Amino acid sequence: MxxxxxxxxxxxxxxxxxxxxxxxxxxxxxxxxxxxxxxxxxxxxxxxxxxxxxxxxxxxxxxAALDRKTTLDLLDVLEPLARLAARLAARNCDTKEKRLALRAAAFAVEEANKSLNRGKYLEQRRNFYTVLIGIGGNCELERAMPLTRADLFRAQAEARKSEKQRLRHISGYAKVTKAVTEQDVGAADRAVQSHFGGTRQTIRELPEDVFPGVLP
The missing domain is CATH 1.10.10.10 (Winged helix-like DNA-binding domain superfamily/Winged helix DNA-binding domain)
Structure with missing residues (x-):
């Protein structure tokens, strides 16, 4: 229940x-x-x-509503786990089926973003990480990653992003996918690092009312 x-x-x-x-x-x-x-x-x-x-x-x-500092703190926790997921996936993305699955997941994120359907986008974003982690083979990673908590700040920020900010974020999935499917471990790690850097930049750029914090 x-x-x-x-x-x-x-x-x-x-x-x-x-x-x-x-x-x-x-x-x-x-x-x-x-x-x-x-x-x-x-x-x-x-x-x-x-x-x-x-x-x-x-x-x-x-x-729950997250303030800006809590959101940035959450990204600090999530990033090293996401980088680990990408490195493991790059090491283990050794079949055509795995490469096709990750490319399909990244394509679904991109299409959901184009549709401006926030719910679909957040679902496909979560699925991308599920596929990435599955390829890497560490069954504990998805449990450890605070992806559901991250959905909160995505929900707060998504409708307020500019087109530039949206495109900056969405391009990260394609870069991670390229590195992982080419089994370039270093590039996969850097792609996730850059992706999170872009997310932090967007969080800092958004207006104050996007992050009101926990209401009394």
Whole structure:
């Protein structure tokens, strides 16, 4: 039941049904998911520990909203894990099937970006990392990477990006894919490093109201 609630909320964040800072109305969620109040509250406690939901006394649950510093801190945690994923994938991308899978994942990210469908884009971005990690063969990496938490700042920032910022970000996936499919470990590592550098630049450029922080 906890997983069911988590899946509903996480998919809602990616699709735009739920947005950072939004108050979660318990009766609505109970009806949507088909669970009891007790089960819902237990699930929300787990999501609070994961940093997806903020629980406030007397006011209930909110989708977590990240401030700019927290977002940059999160990128500092995510980057070395993503670089490890790319290096492992480059070492192990040794079949036509693996190369085709990663190229297809990168193409899907690009197409979702062109469609301006935020939900589809966030889903395909997550799938890209799933494929990358799968090629690398380390089954613990996806568990360790805070990808769901990263969806929060993506949801906050996506609608406010300029076309230049959007293109800067999307080009990173193609560069990582090229390096990995060519089995160039060093280039794969550098491509991810550059990709995260571009993301940090965008985060610093966006206006203050994009990152209001956790609401009381």
């Amino acid at each position: 906890v997983d069911k609630v988590a899946d509903t909320i996480i998919r809602g964040i990616r699709s735009g049904t739920f947005v950072p800072g939004q108050h979660l109305v318990e009766p609505d969620l109970m009806h949507r998911i088909g669970i009891s109040r007790g089960s819902l509250r237990e699930a929300l406690k787990h999501l609070s520990v994961a940093g997806i939901v903020t629980l406030t006394r007397f006011r209930g649950a909110y989708i």
